Amino acid sequence: MSQSVIDFMLxxxxxxxxxxxxPAPSDAEIATMLRIAARVPDHGMVQPWRFILYRGEVRHEIGRMLAARAQEREGHLDEKRQQQELMRFARAPLVIGVVSVVKDHPKVPQWEMLLSGGAAAMNLVLAANAHGYGANWITNWYSEDEEGRRLLGLAPNERVVGFVHIGSHDGGTADRPRPDMEALVSEYSGPWEA
Ligand SMILES: Cc1cc2nc3c(=O)[nH]c(=O)nc-3n(C[C@H](O)[C@H](O)[C@H](O)COP(=O)(O)O)c2cc1C
Structure with missing residues (x-):
């Protein structure tokens, strides 16, 4: 048993x-984080995910594209909304897109491939934390917008699992309430009956 791993997870x-x-993670740290992200259960070994790095100046280019796209969708943006879109990807020094790439497979349903993508995103968050960085997994409106996904580099058949924002963090954030486990866990008591 590794108590330090248990404490870390808790x-x-x-x-x-x-x-x-x-500072953002170094290239070597990012490479390790991505190896950890790709080390997830994957029914049929189809590798139904890929990763996109957004860092440096491209974060601002993306902000300009998202602001223009938001204006197309919503009409004129006031200064505050415009700044919000301009800064979307520039708030953290590194954003890693976890992209679900579902494939045709004779046995593996596509929703299981999507779940494997979720596991990859969670492993990425944990890997960033294990390297001493803060991380936050979000999706936001541009993940549900076909043109938004295209601007972010996704092909038409791909979906966003998450944009994991990563950077140095001083810590000290208050925790949020955690689930009441007693309400979530039960012993099996027979088939469901309505
Ligand atoms: C698939 C997915 C998408 C999310 N998208 C957003 C989002 O767009 N905006 C947001 O504020 N939080 C989003 N969240 C929630 C953040 O990750 C949130 O900060 C996190 O749940 C905080 O809980 P934690 O401290 O247990 O990680 C998303 C979470 C998941 C799993």
Whole structure:
């Protein structure tokens, strides 16, 4: 048993994106985090995910594209809304897109491939935390917008599992309420009856 791993898992929490700052993880750290992200259960070994790195100046280019797309959808944006879109990907020093790439397979249903993508995103969050960084997994409106996904580099058949924002974090964020486990767990008591 590794008590330090158990303590780490029991204490994990997301860092608010506004509190993520430089320095970003190094290339070597990112490579390790991605190896951990890809080390997830994957029925049929179809590798139904890929990863996109957004860092440096491209984060601002994306902000400009998202602001223009938001204006197309919503009409004129006031200054505050415009700034919000301009800064979407520039708040954290690194954003990693976890992209679900479902494939045709004779046995594995596509929803299971999507679940494997969720596991990859969670492993990525944990890997970032294990390297001492804060992380936050979000999706936001551009994940549900076909043109938004295209601007972010996804092909038409791909979906967003999450944009994991990563950066240095001082810690100290209050935890959120956690589930009451007694309400969630039961011994099996027979078939469901309505
Ligand atoms: C698939 C998925 C999408 C999410 N999208 C958003 C989002 O768009 N905006 C947001 O504020 N939080 C979003 N969240 C929630 C954040 O990850 C949130 O900060 C987190 O649940 C905090 O809980 P934790 O401390 O247990 O990590 C999303 C979570 C998941 C699993």
């Amino acid at each position: 204490a994990r929490r997301s860092a608010p994106i506004a509190e993520l700052k430089e």
